[in-house]
Amino acid sequence: MALRVHDTRRREKVPFTTMRPGRVSMYVCGVTVYDRCHLxxxxxYLAFDLIHRWLEASGYDVDYVQNFTDVDDKIIARANETREGDWLGLVDEMIDGYYEDMDALNILRADHYPRCTEHVDGMITIIEDLIERGHAYASEDGVYFDVSSAPEKYGQLTGQSFDAVRAGAGGRVGGTGGGKRDHRDFALWKAAKPDEPTWPSPWGDGRPGWHIECTAMSLDHFDGAFDIHGGGHDLRFPHHEAEIFQGECHTDHAPLVHHWLHNGFVNVDGEKMSKSLGNFWTIREILERVDPLVLRFALINAHYRSPIDMNxxxxxxxxxNHGRLIEAYAKALRGRTSDHPVALPQPDVASQDPLSKGLGLMERMAQGFALAMDDDFNSREAIAKVLGGVREATRLLDADLDEADANAVAHHCVAWFEELAGDVLGVLPSPDVLLAEPEEDPRRTEVADEVEALLLQRAEARSAKDWPAAxxxxxxxxxxxxxxxDTADGPVWTLR
RNA sequence: GCACGGAUGUCAGAGUGGCUAUGAGCGGGAUUGCAGAUCCUGAGACCGGAGUUCGAAUCUCCGUCCGUGCUCCA
Structure with missing residues (x-):
């Protein structure tokens, strides 16, 4: 089995390679922390969580870096509007909110979360070097990257040619970045304006441009080139192309990023999600009415590069679907009667023995799961295999087996679910939560006596075959x- | 306009040139007093047109429609 990934720069699926055997360096553009996270x-981050998990399941040691953009126009504007300019307070609060949302979705933490304000010195060093090499110039309102100094790097991710993005768009130039020589140039350093946080620099007080931060943080952390750079589809241009300019011109190393991965967008009811359309959902809002693992399931139930329509x-x-999976997992957990499972027969899909055949089918599903994930992290196909496994597992768990075999089958199914649906897909709740005695719910305790009494009456009615009364x-x-x-073991009741 | 993606049954959504998944919904059946759950099972699709091929959902070309980017965006 060999992992293949879709690389945006090469525009095709390519064999996944790493610079150092067994180790993966991965940088994913993080959030600008001026508001709570949305769908x-x-x-x-779910897409890259799956990538993270699958790489680790495949035996790689992954060094995953995801930044926080903690100074930018929107942060400053929001802080000035709502908290008298206390942008640091806003940023800290939103970072806490980020962790809260991502933890709820069972997204594993990255290894490092650098904040761009901690890397301003590094950015200044890079900008100085770019000026020295003739790739950047200082003007009255900041420092800009001179795109014409490396036109061959233009359009590597979006296929736009240097000339095609024509000067005709120059009408837009006036308002922003008056010091630009060419509208395709982009800001590396912005000169100080009133009521903004600033840092000292050789070009006067100011603050960094947006694109330079990721270059500074990734180069600093990985000390040069790295294996995977990820982010949303919208970041390809200009953000990621700007990073190519900055990083490659600064290091003389190309390509600096070996695999560019970009995830698709979320639409809501067929329309692009946006604040102006009023269909903008924050994670916190949607989790008020949707189980976090169900939301997780829904969002990984499509290939990460496809657009997804939330409705x-x-x-x-x-x-x-998630419910079926959980039910089967719970059934497997409850089916374990001893910690010492006996050996099961060899899995064999061609066997006449239902047990051996069922195990063979589950093994085949697991193989299909691995092939799917190896094919550019096809979580949709992988989920199909898991649901196929749910069917086989349920059949085996319901089969008429002697106690020793039944226990061994239960252990086998638990391990199967935990490895695929748990460790890789991250959609299984913990067994403690799943098997918690429902009686512990105080709301339940409150009505338990009344419910039990009614159920007793119903049982009497049923035994008298008085169906209308029951x-x-x-x-x-x-x-x-x-x-x-009603179950084989008598009635079971749940609170809505 | 330029660039990049799409178009698969009622819906969601995978698909490595030959047999197409997985679910939701709908139809049968088993089980159940009924309901629910579970299992078995049925119907139903590859945007249009050409081409390559023994064979195309899959490759090529043309067309149509849709989305996204080109300005801050995950």
Whole structure:
């Protein structure tokens, strides 16, 4: 098996290679912390979480760096509007919010979270070097990168040619960056303006441009080239192309990034998610009514490069599918009767023995799962294999086996689910949560006596085959918010 | 306008030239007093047109439609 990834620069799936055997250096553009994270952020960091998890499951030692952009126009504007310019307070609060949202979605932490304000010295060093090499120039309102000094680097990620982005767009130049020689140039350093945080520099007080921070942080952390650079599809231009200019001209090393990975966008009800359309969902808002693991399931239930449309049907599907998975996992957990499973027969899809055949089918699903993930992290296909495994596992767990085999099958299924759906997809709740005694819910305790009494009456009605009376009691319970399900072991009830 | 992606059944959504997944929904069946869950099972699709090929959802070309970027964006 060999991992292949879609590289935006080469525009095709390519074999995944690393600079150092067994180790992966990965940098993903982080959030600008001026507001709470929205669904688009969730999707992005979920996509790279799966990539992170699969690389580790494949045996790589991953060094994952994700930055916080903690100074920029929007942060300053928001802080001036809402908290009298206390931008540091805003930034710290939003970073806490970021961790809260991402932890809820079961996204594993990156290894390092540099903040760009901690790297201003590094940015200044790079800018000085770019000026010396003739790739940048200082003007009255800042320092700009001179794109014409390396026109061959233009359009590496978006295919636009240097000339095609024509000077005709120059009408826009006036308002921003008056010191630019060419509208394609971009700011490395912005001269100080009133009411803004500033840092001293050889070009006077000011603050860094947006693109330079990622170059400074990634070069500093990885000491040069690295294996994966990721981010949202929208960052390809200009942000990531600017990084190519800066990093490659500064280091004389090309390509500096070996694999460019970009995730697709989130739409809502078929429209682009945006504040002006009023269809802008923050993670915090949606988690008030959707289980975080269901949201996670929904968002990885499409290939990471495809656009995804967030709507009720998508969440409904995810809830159903995720529910089936959880039910099967819970059944496997409960099926373990001893910690010493006996050996199971060899898996063999061609076997006449249902046990051996079922194990063979599960093994085949696991192989398909690995092939799918190796094919540019195809989580949709991988989920299909997991759901195939749910069917096989349920069949085996329901099969008429002797106790020793049943216990061994349960252990086998638990391990299967935890390895694929747990460790890699990250959609399994912890067994403690799943198997917690429902009686511990205080709301439940409150009504338990009444419910039990009614269930007793219903049981009497049922044994007398008085179905209308039995159903009337169930309706009454339902009106109380109690759902009754009859099982082989008697009725089970849950609170809505 | 330029650039980059798309178009698969009612819906969501994978797809390595030959047999197409996985689900939701719908139809049958088993089980159940009923419901739910589970299992078995059925119907139903490859935007249009040409071409390459023994064979195309998959490759090539043309067309149509859609999305995104070109300005801050995950």
């Amino acid at each position: 688009g952020h969730a999707r992005c 009720e049907a998508l969440l409904h599907d995810a809830e159903r 159903d009337a009691i169930r309706d009454r319970l339902s009106a109380m918010g109690v759902e009754v399900t």
